[in-house]
Amino acid sequence: MIDLSNVITLSQKELNDARRNRWFILYAVAFTGLALALSWLALSGVGTYGLAGFGRTGASLVNLVLLVVPLMGLTLGALSLAGERERGTLLYLLTQPISQAELLLGKFAGLALAILVALVLGFGLSGLLIAWQGGATDAGNYVTLVLMAFGLALASLSLGFLISSATGKSATAVGIALFLWLLLVFFGDLGLMGTAIVLRIDVDQLFTLALLNPLQLFKMAAILLIRSNLEVLGPAGVYAVRTYGSQLLALLLAILVAWTIIPLVGTYLIFKKKGVL
């Protein structure tokens, strides 16, 4: 039985720790700064401020999210358990009357909230900049985009936790997290294209492969939100829209949720088997 008050206590502590975490501060500042810069460029790109609106700025922010948010989630997640294990604080925490599940959930919720704060700051200031320039037309989609970015952050954080639970040292965990980030970001599109050419795989198989990458899921969902079709992604995008129609967005988001839950369950099982050492 999960004691929610323990989860809240632990998540509050995690949230407080994030304020002092140099990695988190660096990511939050970088994301906010880049989001503002991209919004400014998106607005000025049409010649007259105000014509771009949330849709155009949101589209330019998608690439920023694809780059920064997984990096943030993966590294912060990777540092979480491994760092505490290395410092011995994990062992001391678990000598208190709390369960491993409460500890995991508390840490996960605290870090997730911290990332949400960073996202809201970045998207929020960009949104204010656009609204100030009179472009508040697609505000609903913009908010949905923020929520989807948060979904990607949760999936990345969950993967980071899985890495963290399986490794004893924080340096190793961060190394694996950075490698995975590189794999997901840079070898997502290129890897899929290369695989498709070499193995001559079908378009449905290509789409299935894309679903295995949470970044691709976010990318497809975000483009679908902004453009209502996936033609920009080529045959696989067209195939996805034709096959799943109006259900596609829900399918993509459901798989993104699964990308959060499955690694987190894996983390719990490894944590339970290994103990705190």
Place this chain on the structure above:
Amino acid sequence: MIQVQNLTKRFGKLTAVDQISFDIKAGESVALWGENGAGKTTALRCLLGVIPYDGLVTLNDYNTMKQSKKARHLMGFVPQEMNFHDDMVVHETIYFYARLKKTTAKSEHVAALLERLGLISFIHRRVGELSGGMKQRLALVIALLSDPPVLILDEPTANLDVKARDDFLALLIELNQSGKTLLFSSHRLEEVVTLADRVLVLDSGRLIADCPPAELSDHLGNKAKLKLHFDGEKWLVPAVETLLGHGYSAERNGTGVWVQVVPLEKARPISLLAEAGIPVADFQIE
């Protein structure tokens, strides 16, 4: 109160704790004695239910593996390495752990503990700025926050200087006399003799003896070495002869004499030499 049956913990091929069984009654003070690597810390971690193990450990009938939360509600733990979150200040740390223990940090009980352990003037200081001894005291305050019936301590005085060690031991004796059950690991003989009612002797993970502290030396043999220094080399030969005559293993070594001594009787060679009219100027123990 605590029942341990066939407790075994393996790390790969290494068996850190090997089939140990013992019971501890309420109000007892029990020491886990053994050299470094004997398995004391691992055994305590198993008792706390923070690492998986084979065998059965119960605390008031709560299985510490399957009902670890309930079991840990009845325990306070003072670790050997003080692993707090260094960025938090002392009062934040106490408040945080009080919330996890479902108790308050603002009671007379806590104030009295802070006063007694000399932490009251440090409550606004960052934990990372505290000395090892102060962190040890903070760990004891946290362990006692919810006034648990059982205290588990891993080398409780390892980071303390002589004065602080005496104060800490005095407090632990008081706590034991007030009814708390103590289980602590130690490799300091004096500490065990002062604090424990019973000693569980571990050797390479196996429980080799369960005895009163006074009988501990029977299980240890001549482990300590005493080096004696004299006022001038003229005393070296008679000192060695006198000690050999009393059955000690003694040998001249440079400007002094090495003698193997029985734990708890380390000063006896000095008094024997004094009786023989050989004045000992100084000594050191290894």
